[in-house]
Amino acid sequence: MATNNPVIQLFDNPTQRKDPVACDSCSLYSLCLPLGLNNHDLQKLDQIIDREQRYQRNDRLFRADTPFTALFVVRSGTFKTTVAASNGREQITGFYFPGEFIGLDAIYTENYQSTATALETSTLCALPFTRLQTLGADIPQLQINMLRRSSKELASDKNLMILLSKNNADARLATFLLSLSARFQERGFSTTRFRLSMPRKDIANHLGLAVETISRLFARFQQQGLIDVAGKSITLVDLPNLQARCEH
Amino acid sequence: MATNNPVIQLFDNPTQRKDPVACDSCSLYSLCLPLGLNNHDLQKLDQIIDREQRYQRNDRLFRADTPFTALFVVRSGTFKTTVAASNGREQITGFYFPGEFIGLDAIYTENYQSTATALETSTLCALPFTRLQTLGADIPQLQINMLRRSSKELASDKNLMILLSKNNADARLATFLLSLSARFQERGFSTTRFRLSMPRKDIANHLGLAVETISRLFARFQQQGLIDVAGKSITLVDLPNLQARCEH
């Protein structure tokens, strides 16, 4: 079975609450909206940001079909967005880690298109959208950054589409694990050992598979020496072979 | 079998080539980028647009992983975008009709993320992106429109994700047909009778199904009185029941 060594702590310890820092000293600066802004513009942006957003596990950030008021950037923790499919069931359209934007798909419709829920104790910055647009009229770079963000999510959604329509269960899970790994790397964390902040059923839902299938896959991947799982802790043991599994 | 009456001609007759009109007299104005711009700004936008883009069936507009130079807006005809999945096979990530934007997901990466191909004789406007960005710095409304466009595509991609991961073959085809119907309505065409400008195998690919399945579904939907197909012409006979099929 998997070893039970301590796993690198990915996110802020929720019990040690500290004052949220301004953008210029935020560790997520390079992943976030202020990138490339001069000091003067950054200060103006700083002033409209609400940094006091704090959510507990299962708290809702917003519900689908309610008015779009703000974009959110995760500071710590994890969120998921879900859409109620026509048949009543839910589809998890994305997981969001520190530095990632939630709500971009609501700009067009002016209503949130999904429901956002915290998976654990999490914090985020709220960017009131009308004020952001007013500011954007004076700061072209800000608009560019938003468009780039939106474009990035568009590109990664297309990848997920392919995953869901063309790949089998093995490939879906392997791709999912490597996508987490890559995103953790962007944030300066270990690429091979991390904590799965979402339950199995959420992984299953997101990948369009049954929970049982995820469970069996974890077991098989482990048996084949690709990974080492113990509950929520996971170690990617054989990255090259995991990469190979992403195909087909 | 299906009747063989003439079907409403959806797009410009490619043999009757006419001079492309400026934005202010373009029939797609309200679906396109200039919406809400004043005359002065519109003229500036007008000047950077290349309206001479013309493609034949199977012509490539751009290839994946080549430098992103311009956004495109379809004027007439249909395009598809494809991504080569890791296993060599291709996934059609979208079909594009008049007034729709191609290339938005390339803004972030600065490379096209997909290959765009004409499905029939088609024309489009090219918007050189660096000039568009320069212009955007002076015309905030332009940036807003682009962001809104991008947001719209994001929202519709999320819907496709749900379709692919949660719905069975019936629901996928029904949803696809109704999505075409809705888009034709936006453009002032019939919601119930139109031409399928893409071959069966492209529909199958896009919906993550086998061609044979599409063929069988068309036959069954027809037998059940939902639709009336004859080759590329289709009539949606029973919209309410087609709607009902979108579930599950």
Add this chain to the structure above:
DNA sequence: GATTTATGTTGACCCAGATCAAGGCAAATT
């Protein structure tokens, strides 16, 4: 209008992954 060539249809068979069922385990609550 005859011949390729691409596209679409239909039938027979099979398998990956869903569903059903039952039990194990761990975290929270008492």
Add this chain to the structure above:
DNA sequence: AATTTGCCTTGATCTGGGTCAACATAAATC
């Protein structure tokens, strides 16, 4: 430390849609 509750695992069975094969029809080319 016992109980509840939610989460995870494993086994047995079933099925929707894929795959293979053969043919039909339409469109392009000669």
